[in-house]
Amino acid sequence: MPMSKSFQDRLFPIAEELAKHYGTPFHIYDETGIRETGKRLNQAFSAIEGFREYFAVKALPNPRILTIMQDLGFGFDCSSIPELISSRQVGGRGEDIMFTSNNTTQEEFLMAAAEGGCILNLDDISLIAKVPVFPEQVCFRYNPGPRRTGNVIIGNPVEAKYGITHDQVISAYKLALERGAKRFGIHTMVASNERDYTYIVETARMLLQLAEMVEDDLGIRFEFLNIGGGLGIPYKPQDQPLDLDKMSSEITDIFAEFKSSHGYAPRMYMESGRWITGPHGTLITRAINHKSIYRQYIGVDACMSSLMRPGMYDAYHHIDVIGKTDQEKSETYDVTGSLCENNDKFAVQRSLPPIREGDLLAIHDTGAHGHSMGFQYNGRLRPKELLLRTDGSVELIRRAETVADYFSTLNFAADVFPA
Numbered sequence: 189m190p191m192s193k194s195f196q197d198r199l200f201p202i203a204e205e206l207a208k209h210y211g212t213p214f215h216i217y218d219e220t221g222i223r224e225t226g227k228r229l230n231q232a233f234s235a236i237e238g239f240r241e242y243f244a245v246k247a248l249p250n251p252r253i254l255t256i257m258q259d260l261g262f263g264f265d266c267s268s269i270p271e272l273i274s275s276r277q278v279g280g281r282g283e284d285i286m287f288t289s290n291n292t293t294q295e296e297f298l299m300a301a302a303e304g305g306c307i308l309n310l311d312d313i314s315l316i317a318k319v320p321v322f323p324e325q326v327c328f329r330y331n332p333g334p335r336r337t338g339n340v341i342i343g344n345p346v347e348a349k350y351g352i353t354h355d356q357v358i359s360a361y362k363l364a365l366e367r368g369a370k371r372f373g374i375h376t377m378v379a380s381n382e383r384d385y386t387y388i389v390e391t392a393r394m395l396l397q398l399a400e401m402v403e404d405d406l407g408i409r410f411e412f413l414n415i416g417g418g419l420g421i422p423y424k425p426q427d428q429p430l431d432l433d434k435m436s437s438e439i440t441d442i443f444a445e446f447k448s449s450h451g452y453a454p455r456m457y458m459e460s461g462r463w464i465t466g467p468h469g470t471l472i473t474r475a476i477n478h479k480s481i482y483r484q485y486i487g488v489d490a491c492m493s494s495l496m497r498p499g500m501y502d503a504y505h506h507i508d509v510i511g512k513t514d515q516e517k518s519e520t521y522d523v524t525g526s527l528c529e530n531n532d533k534f535a536v537q538r539s540l541p542p543i544r545e546g547d548l549l550a551i552h553d554t555g556a557h558g559h560s561m562g563f564q565y566n567g568r569l570r571p572k573e574l575l576l577r578t579d580g581s582v583e584l585i586r587r588a589e590t591v592a593d594y595f596s597t598l599n600f601a602a603d604v605f606p607a
């Protein structure tokens with residue numbers, strides 16, 4: 189399991205005190221782990237000039253976390269107005285922000301261009317004519333279609349709604365030139381939670397080939413290639429981690445080859461979310477009910493509003509019962525929330541130590557696409573977020589939603605369209 193031993197050793201001994209102080213459930217993130225992972229990524233690609241990670245804000249859109257990303261030298265990958273606002277609130281400006289929206293509105297284009305703008309990543313050729321303030325620098329999202337196979341979460345590129353096709357690449361950049369663009373990048377995102385590093389290397393190779401093709405045809409040179417995110421983490425104890433060192437050394441080599449044959453190389457950007465923060469978050473929840481029917485059910489005080497992935501993708505999240513060891517595993521449980529949806533289960537037929545009401549459970553790897561995916565269906569509210577800081581202190585970085593928050597959208601001036 190990827191939640192590090194170090195995080196467990198610092199968190200588990202204080203979990204009960206934290207639960208008493210803050211109340212459960214909560215996500216807690218490990219600042220030390222996030223910083224170490226960020227530095228490791230920067231280090232791994234240090235031989236590629238101008239390498240930059242643009243943290244995928246949707247993975248963990250908490251301003252306190254975004255400040256850490258900025259400290260690491262990262263930019264921000266955004267795809268909505270609130271994500272642009274949060275990135276700017278923590279100081280992101282201009283080229284610190286990449287706006288990778290799809291099905292984009294005029295309002296979004298205007299917001300992207302506001303406050304010093306950002307790198308605009310266009311998802312379709314038809315959008316070129318619709319961008320109200322055409323920027324000097326532009327990027328397109330490339331969808332390789334049948335040239336690549338996808339994976340489970342992101343799907344097969346041919347069926348994916350994103351990006352421009354291979355055949356549209358030349359016309360897209362030509363049209364952008366005509367609208368006055370002078371600086372160019374190219375982007376793709378073809379993987380999700382991919383632990384096979386060779387897939388990511390292939391993506392870098394694919395974009396370098398496109399750079400060559402566009403330069404040959406239009407005489408423009410890309411300033412950067414953005415190979416997207418999608419780096420996978422091991423959710424299951426037996427999963428092999430992605431081999432970052434092999435990945436970075438092979439990508440570094442192909443950039444060096446490109447440079448020696450072309451006399452220049454674009455910068456490389458990446459927009460990882462999960463790999464940076466995923467393992468460094470955990471959802472702490474208390475067992476409140478033990479129900480014994482056809483199966484044994486452990487009801488906890490968190491539900492899908494805190495973590496959608498198991499219900500939505502059938503995703504595995506490892507679970508520890510705090511204070512009990514793997515050697516004590518003797519029971520088989522479904523660990524459930526309280527939604528009136530039978531897929532509101534954090535674990536199905538999981539072998540765990542005997543759980544008593546009041547025990548604390550740590551649901552691993554909730555640092556990315558965890559809290560941020562939560563919803564209010566069934567009147568269930570999203571939980572708080574805490575940060576375990578490098579000095580061992582703990583900070584509340586988002587309060588829990590309240591019933592008043594739930595009802596807040598019902599407070600409005602009457603607006604009746606007459607019959």
Ligand SMILES: *Cc1c(COP(=O)(O)O)cnc(C)c1O
Binds near residue numbers: 246288
């Ligand atoms: C979601 C997303 C990412 C991040 O994906 P991870 O799996 O968290 O690495 C990056 N880029 C785009 C465009 C995305 O939509």
